[in-house]
Amino acid sequence: MSGALTAEAMGAPSPVRPRTEPTVRLIAAPSPTGGLCNSLNEIVQFWLDGRRRAGKRLDTGRCRMKAIVVTDQAAGTAGMTLAERPEPEAAGNDVLVEVHASGFTPGELTWPGTWTNRLGRDRTPSVPGHEVAGVVSALGYGTRGLSVGQRVFGLADWTRDGTLAEYVAIEARNLAPLPSDVDYTVGASLPISGLTAWQGLFVHGRFQVGQTVLVHGAAGGVGSVVTQFAREVGAHVIGTGRAADRQNALDFGAHEFVDLDNDALEDIGGVDLVFDVIGGDIGKRSAGLVRAGGMLVTIAGPPETQPKDGLAVDFVVEADRAQLGEVVQRVRDGRLRTNIGQVADLDDAVSAFNPTERIKGKTIIRVRP
Numbered sequence: 001m002s003g004a005l006t007a008e009a010m011g012a013p014s015p016v017r018p019r020t021e022p023t024v025r026l027i028a029a030p031s032p033t034g035g036l037c038n039s040l041n042e043i044v045q046f047w048l049d050g051r052r053r054a055g056k057r058l059d060t061g062r063c064r065m066k067a068i069v070v071t072d073q074a075a076g077t078a079g080m081t082l083a084e085r086p087e088p089e090a091a092g093n094d095v096l097v098e099v100h101a102s103g104f105t106p107g108e109l110t111w112p113g114t115w116t117n118r119l120g121r122d123r124t125p126s127v128p129g130h131e132v133a134g135v136v137s138a139l140g141y142g143t144r145g146l147s148v149g150q151r152v153f154g155l156a157d158w159t160r161d162g163t164l165a166e167y168v169a170i171e172a173r174n175l176a177p178l179p180s181d182v183d184y185t186v187g188a189s190l191p192i193s194g195l196t197a198w199q200g201l202f203v204h205g206r207f208q209v210g211q212t213v214l215v216h217g218a219a220g221g222v223g224s225v226v227t228q229f230a231r232e233v234g235a236h237v238i239g240t241g242r243a244a245d246r247q248n249a250l251d252f253g254a255h256e257f258v259d260l261d262n263d264a265l266e267d268i269g270g271v272d273l274v275f276d277v278i279g280g281d282i283g284k285r286s287a288g289l290v291r292a293g294g295m296l297v298t299i300a301g302p303p304e305t306q307p308k309d310g311l312a313v314d315f316v317v318e319a320d321r322a323q324l325g326e327v328v329q330r331v332r333d334g335r336l337r338t339n340i341g342q343v344a345d346l347d348d349a350v351s352a353f354n355p356t357e358r359i360k361g362k363t364i365i366r367v368r369p
Helices: 040-048 073-079 106-110 184-188 191-204 221-232 243-251 280-287 321-332 346-352
Strands: 064-069 081-086 094-103 131-139 151-155 167-171 175-177 212-215 236-241 256-259 271-276 290-298 311-314 340-345 362-366
Touching: 064 346, 073 106, 081 346, 094 184, 131 167, 131 184, 131 191, 151 184, 151 191, 151 321, 175 321, 184 340, 184 362, 191 221, 191 271, 191 290, 191 321, 212 221, 221 236, 221 243, 236 243, 243 256, 271 280, 280 290, 340 346, 346 362
Parallel strands: 212 236, 212 271, 236 256, 271 290, 290 311, 340 362
Antiparallel strands: 064 081, 094 131, 094 167, 094 362, 131 151, 151 175
């Protein structure tokens, strides 16, 4: 586990298409919602290219789809609405995924990519959600490594429409096969938390067996997975959180628990690795706990305080097919428990993300039964 697992390289540019194309006359039928299927031309063009794309596409029976959209960053989750959007198209090296389950983290609504594209231009109304589990329904030009009808799960691109929808277009390299014995809702709960925990511990944190690890938010979506990974490979795990989180953190594998509201964080002594998901004052104080040669790893932004004799790294999680495979295998053999708090249907997603009381665990949206 000591080496960094890197994402697969992008495929080479697609070859030039042949110019010998037969003449085809098309009659487009109205969709159930009254519009013409905006993906029909794409299907036919793929067929004309000699790739039989029309035969490789599942019959979705719809041209528009239901999706959760956001238009106002200041509104937060209260600004979410259920709307009808055009079904996306798979570009080169993409796949179109029929979404069965989707994961969302409220922090997405503060990320620039939710509101602007890679050129910095406004792209609202945008569809949030970056975790997906579903079935491949179409392949973009040049896409390899996945097939139509295959169960997959993974992480959507930050600057494109996301997974709180009936369909999502996503780079094939961001997806991994989802084994048939893993439920879609479980698959959708894994990409962000699983990859963040894996990369923070084993890639950036350079964790070594026998070290002491301080895990902030040990009962949360990311922290609970960090706790389980660290415990599996022989760490002494100290979890933190609110008093109400104590038992959950211990159940996930923490040896000790620090109540950040009532206990003195400094009383735990030195640690080899801090995994910080909170930042702010907690991040500053945590830097002082890192032993010589140790590491502070954070996803809460650039650390304001550096460890005196150690290193600090902040990172943004990246999609990685091999690491997704490592994560899901641990679910299959019982080494990893998911932290799902509630499951709601897409029609009820807005209410689910605006609860009247605190929900422990991650909210997963079930898009299809």
